[in-house]
Amino acid sequence: MRTIFQSICMAGAAAVLLLPFPSIADSASKNQEIAERFAKCDTNKDGKLTPEEAKGCMPRIYDHFSYIDSDNKGYLTVAQIQKAAR
Numbered sequence: 001m002r003t004i005f006q007s008i009c010m011a012g013a014a015a016v017l018l019l020p021f022p023s024i025a026d027s028a029s030k031n032q033e034i035a036e037r038f039a040k041c042d043t044n045k046d047g048k049l050t051p052e053e054a055k056g057c058m059p060r061i062y063d064h065f066s067y068i069d070s071d072n073k074g075y076l077t078v079a080q081i082q083k084a085a086r
Contacts, residue, residue: 031082038078048075 041057042049054062054076061068061081068076068084 027086030085034082034085035078038081048077049081050075 037058038049039045041053043053049058049061051062051065051074054065058081061076064084065076066072068080
């Protein structure tokens with residue numbers, strides 16, 4: 001009986017090890033995608049995304065703008081959006 005339980009536990013542990021984990025490459029590609037979208041949305045190219053710029057271009061960012069803009073500066077940087085995406 002104990003051997004069956006041990007076998008089940010070992011099989012479960014092995015299954016967990018096979019689950020996909022996000023890799024560093026995935027984070028890098030996500031950050032790159034965010035930077036590219038940010039550049040397209042930052043219409044005046046000042047490195048700051050305002051709510052007006054985010055509204056039509058990055059709607060999910062717009063919806064959570066005040067949460068991401070925790071300093072209440074009225075704009076977001078690429079780094080702030082990347083951090084929020086993690």
